[in-house]
Amino acid sequence: MQRIRLVIYALLIILLTTIHSKSLYLGVFSILVLLDIRFFIKKIRFVLASILVFNLIVTISYAVMTFFTSSVDWEYIVLINLRVLTITYTTFYFIGHTNLFEALSFSKTLSFLLTITYSQIINFMKVMTDIRDAQISRQILRSKKNYRIFSSHIVALFFTKSIYNAKETSCAMRARGVIDG
Amino acid sequence: MHIPDGFISPKVYIPAYAISAGLWAYSATRLKKALSSETLPFLSATTAFSFVLMMVVVPIPGGTTAHALGIGPLSILFGPSMSFLCISLVLLLQALFFGNGGITTLPINALAIGFVGSYSLYYTYRLLIRYEKIAIVISSILSVLLAAVVLAIILGIQPIIGVDESGKPLFFPFGISVTIPAMVVPHIFVGVAEGVLTLIAISVIRRFDRSRILNAKN
Amino acid sequence: MVELKNVSYAYNEKPVLVDISCSISKGERIVLLGVNGCGKSTLLKIIGGLIFPDKGTYTFKDRVINRSFFKNEEYRRSFRRSVGVLFQSPDVMLFNPTVYDEIAFSLRQISENELLIKEKVEHWMDLLNIKKYERSFPLELSGGEKQKVALASILVIEPELLLLDEPMANLDPRSQGEIIDLLYDLNITTIISTHNLSLAPELGERTILLSEDHRILFYGGINELLNNEEILINANLVHKHRHRHKETYHSHYHRH
Numbered sequence: 102m103q104r105i106r107l108v109i110y111a112l113l114i115i116l117l118t119t120i121h122s123k124s125l126y127l128g129v130f131s132i133l134v135l136l137d138i139r140f141f142i143k144k145i146r147f148v149l150a151s152i153l154v155f156n157l158i159v160t161i162s163y164a165v166m167t168f169f170t171s172s173v174d175w176e177y178i179v180l181i182n183l184r185v186l187t188i189t190y191t192t193f194y195f196i197g198h199t200n201l202f203e204a205l206s207f208s209k210t211l212s213f214l215l216t217i218t219y220s221q222i223i224n225f226m227k228v229m230t231d232i233r234d235a236q237i238s239r240q241i242l243r244s245k246k247n248y249r250i251f252s253s254h255i256v257a258l259f260f261t262k263s264i265y266n267a268k269e270t271s272c273a274m275r276a277r278g279v280i281d282g
Numbered sequence: 283m284h285i286p287d288g289f290i291s292p293k294v295y296i297p298a299y300a301i302s303a304g305l306w307a308y309s310a311t312r313l314k315k316a317l318s319s320e321t322l323p324f325l326s327a328t329t330a331f332s333f334v335l336m337m338v339v340v341p342i343p344g345g346t347t348a349h350a351l352g353i354g355p356l357s358i359l360f361g362p363s364m365s366f367l368c369i370s371l372v373l374l375l376q377a378l379f380f381g382n383g384g385i386t387t388l389p390i391n392a393l394a395i396g397f398v399g400s401y402s403l404y405y406t407y408r409l410l411i412r413y414e415k416i417a418i419v420i421s422s423i424l425s426v427l428l429a430a431v432v433l434a435i436i437l438g439i440q441p442i443i444g445v446d447e448s449g450k451p452l453f454f455p456f457g458i459s460v461t462i463p464a465m466v467v468p469h470i471f472v473g474v475a476e477g478v479l480t481l482i483a484i485s486v487i488r489r490f491d492r493s494r495i496l497n498a499k500n
Numbered sequence: 501m502v503e504l505k506n507v508s509y510a511y512n513e514k515p516v517l518v519d520i521s522c523s524i525s526k527g528e529r530i531v532l533l534g535v536n537g538c539g540k541s542t543l544l545k546i547i548g549g550l551i552f553p554d555k556g557t558y559t560f561k562d563r564v565i566n567r568s569f570f571k572n573e574e575y576r577r578s579f580r581r582s583v584g585v586l587f588q589s590p591d592v593m594l595f596n597p598t599v600y601d602e603i604a605f606s607l608r609q610i611s612e613n614e615l616l617i618k619e620k621v622e623h624w625m626d627l628l629n630i631k632k633y634e635r636s637f638p639l640e641l642s643g644g645e646k647q648k649v650a651l652a653s654i655l656v657i658e659p660e661l662l663l664l665d666e667p668m669a670n671l672d673p674r675s676q677g678e679i680i681d682l683l684y685d686l687n688i689t690t691i692i693s694t695h696n697l698s699l700a701p702e703l704g705e706r707t708i709l710l711s712e713d714h715r716i717l718f719y720g721g722i723n724e725l726l727n728n729e730e731i732l733i734n735a736n737l738v739h740k741h742r743h744r745h746k747e748t749y750h751s752h753y754h755r756h
Contacts, residue, residue: 114385118292121452147381152286159289163455177450185288192287192377192385201378214326218371219379221330229337231592234550238585239593239654241577242609245341249482250605252338254595256355256483257639259334263327270323 103204110195117188126183133194140197148189156182213274221266225259232258285437287386289454291444294436298389305397306370309363328364329371332356335483336372340475348471351429353399354422354480358407359487362400369396394432399425418480423473430469434461501526501661501689502547507556509542516542518714520556524689526660531700531722532693534710535736540693541588543710544663547691548585560661581610584654588665590646594638599630599649602638606657624652627682643670651679655686662690668699697737701726709735 117129134141160178167173202219206212236251314321335352352372356365370392376382384391403425410417438458441451456464502524509517517539524530532540545551546558549565558565560579570576587593596602603621611617625631628648633641638649647670654662664683668676680702683690692703700707701722709718709725717735718725725731732738 114287115292115296118288118290118295118386121446151284151382155284155286159455174450177455181288181453181455185286188287188386193381196378196381210322214322214371215375215379217323218326218329219375221326222333222375225330225334226337228589228592229334231587231589234545234548235585235587235593236595237550238548238580238583239595239606240609241580241606241657243573244609248341250595252340252479252482253486253597255334255338256479257486258591259331260483260487261639263331266330267324267327270326274323 103200104207106195106199107204110191110199113191114188117184117191121180121184123180123183126180126187130183130187130190133190137194137197144190144193144197148186148193152185152189156185217270221263225262228258228262229255284382284384285387285391285433287384289437289440290386290390291440291453292386293443294440295386295389298393298436302370302389302392302397305393306367309367312363313367325364325367325371328356328360329368329375332365332368333372333375335479338479340478348475350476350479351395351399351426351472352479353395353403353425354418354476355483355487357400357404357425358418358480358484362404365400365404366392366396369400390433390436394429394436398432399429402428415481418484419477422477422480423470426469426473426476427466430465430472431462434458434465437461437465501561502691503557503559504547505557505559507543507546507553507558509539509546509551509553511542515714517546517553517710520716522708522716522719524691526689527687528689528706529683529704530691531704531707532691532710533695533697533700533707533725533735533737534693535695535712538710538712539714540695540710541665544585544665544691544693547661548583548663549579550585581657582660584657584659584662586647586650586654586662586664586667588669590643590650590670591639593650593653594646597637598635599625599633599638599641600635602649603652603656605653610657620656621652624656628652629678644672644675647671648675648679658688660689662686662688664690664692666693666695668694668696695737697726697732709737711735 113129117126137144160182163178164173202212202216205215232255236247240247310321313325332352332355335355336349338350340348340350351369353365353369356368360368370388373384373388373391373396377384377388403421406421406424407417410420435458437454438456438461440454441457444451444453446452454461502522504520504522507517507520508515520543532543534540542551546553547560549560549570552558552566560583563569563575565579569579594602596605600621603624604617607617607620622631625634628651630645630648630652633645633649638646641649647667651664651667667679671679676699680699683692683703690704694700694703705722706720707718707722707725708716709731711717711734718728718731729738
């Protein structure tokens with residue numbers, strides 16, 4: 102089921118980038134919003150955070166350029182922005198409704214790799230939050246010299262953790278017969 | 283810079299996926315020969331490490347800050363194959379698992395930053411290795427700029443490749459004459475940040491040279 | 501010294517602290533009790549000025565501590581000097597290439613007198629029995645040794661308030677004893693979080709007990725709490741399981 106969702110998602114992305122129709126984009130966007138109306142506000146905030154900067158730069162630059170050379174093609178501006186919004190919303194919808202680890206389990210290696218990496222990243226991000234708090238709590242004087250000390254610490258700590266995690270994971274996988282050696 | 287989905291034509295991203303997939307498979311095979319049963323755990327741990335490197339904010343001259351890409355430490359310490367795979371994994375995780383979007387731009391970023399960036403950094407560093415600190419800085423800036431040029435070219439050809447019957451662009455509207463300066467100039471700062479982070483990382487990590495693992499070169 | 505009024509905090513829309521109110525005077529030693537996940541670390545981070553409540557107020561020495569407070573550089577510096585935070589994992593606190601530099605780090609931000617710094621650093625290294633690691637790289641030490649280095653690095657600037665998040669977690673029994681004696685002799689205001697009931701009476705006189713639903717379940721004398729089995733059961737701080745006393749197997753609520 103999850104893999105079917107993955108295939109549908111991939112096909113939908115190809116469709117949205119092949120057929121250039123505002124009606125299609127509006128149609129797909131509306132259906133996805135209605136299917137998940139409770140989470141619309143939360144999702145749209147993430148979507149806009151993801152696309153706003155780049156889209157604004159392109160839109161404003163294009164509008165200014167065409168204003169001075171010919172006339173502003175508002176149809177085109179609406180088309181590209183709608184396409185970007187729809188594709189990005191589709192991706193967020195898909196992520197929110199799919200067990201991605203299961204969907205990508207067509208390859209055992211990829212599945213293990215993603216699961217192990219993802220859990221390490223989550224763990225690292227928690228540690229990173231604590232590190233930032235620790236650095237804030239011990240910084241009485243703001244100094245550029247502290248930057249080198251703090252960033253060296255981050256590199257050293259996570260490098261050590263990575264090496265350690267690699268060995269531990271390797272042992273655990275061997276103990277469970279997942280890998281040989 | 284994060285390029286959202288929708289600006290790249292399928293005529294570009296589908297072949298880019300095919301090329302990337304081939305390169306991923308090739309790099310993974312080379313890595314497996316070097317590390318055997320430790321490949322998977324080591325790759326996942328190094329990817330988590332590179333994810334963290336991308337979170338480090340680097341202050342650069344001029345009073346501004348930038349995020350490095352992490353290809354410097356990865357390429358120099360673990361080799362360009364490893365760096366390419368790690369960066370690609372990070373991009374996949376960012377796109378799907380951390381909700382940063384960019385599923386159609388994933389193979390393009392993987393090729394530009396992961397492949398071109400990592401290999402150009404590594405070989406430039408090796409060429410200038412006699413003057414190591416200079417080698418690190420020059421290779422970092424050069425690799426980031428090359429990656430930016432590749433991205434700029436891919437974006438810049440969209441008005442030629444992705445057009446309707448009347449020749450009007452359907453995807454990204456600006457040509458190479460706009461995209462190259464627009465991408466390259468800001469990435470000079472990213473290149474400097476990359477150089478700074480790589481200098482710090484190499485000097486710190488040398489303390490931890492677990493030679494058996496770090497000697498798993500290409 | 502420390503006052504919390506109706507403080508609440510949520511993370512990703514999940515409540516972490518709910519309606520916390522308490523007042524801590526100068527010189528008090530408070531034990532923050534509760535099971536894992538009840539909000540102890542978060543409460544310490546709020547008191548440490550590292551995160552800010554969603555609702556309610558936190559006051560330190562009669563000043564409201566919020567984001568605006570830290571925008572004033574003089575207040576920020578004074579607060580960071582006055583409040584020392586020991587994190588649950590000492591790894592996150594150890595930034596420097598040697599133990600000596602680690603302990604000297606905070607002092608070097610307030611004084612340039614290297615002789616005075618050396619005197620103070622050596623005093624704390626001797627007190628915590630870590631002089632032999634002076635030139636060692638902190639991250640390569642054992643868990644207990646790292647904990648002692650982290651503790652020395654915050655005690656060296658003589659903070660007015662000490663916040664310790666599970667300080668005994670990584671320590672062997674001998675080191676635990678050393679730290680308990682040291683904290684007793686220090687005579688500074690401390691808030692120590694732990695889920696270890698056996699150690700709690702040695703760490704302070706009063707306790708704040710957080711429940712599993714992130715509220716204050718008990719706030720008062722520690723001995724009073726330890727005699728109240730009903731509250732301890734409600735807070736999931738005691739358990740029962742089959743065990744043997746000589747030849748008899750039975751089960752009753754107890755703590756280890």
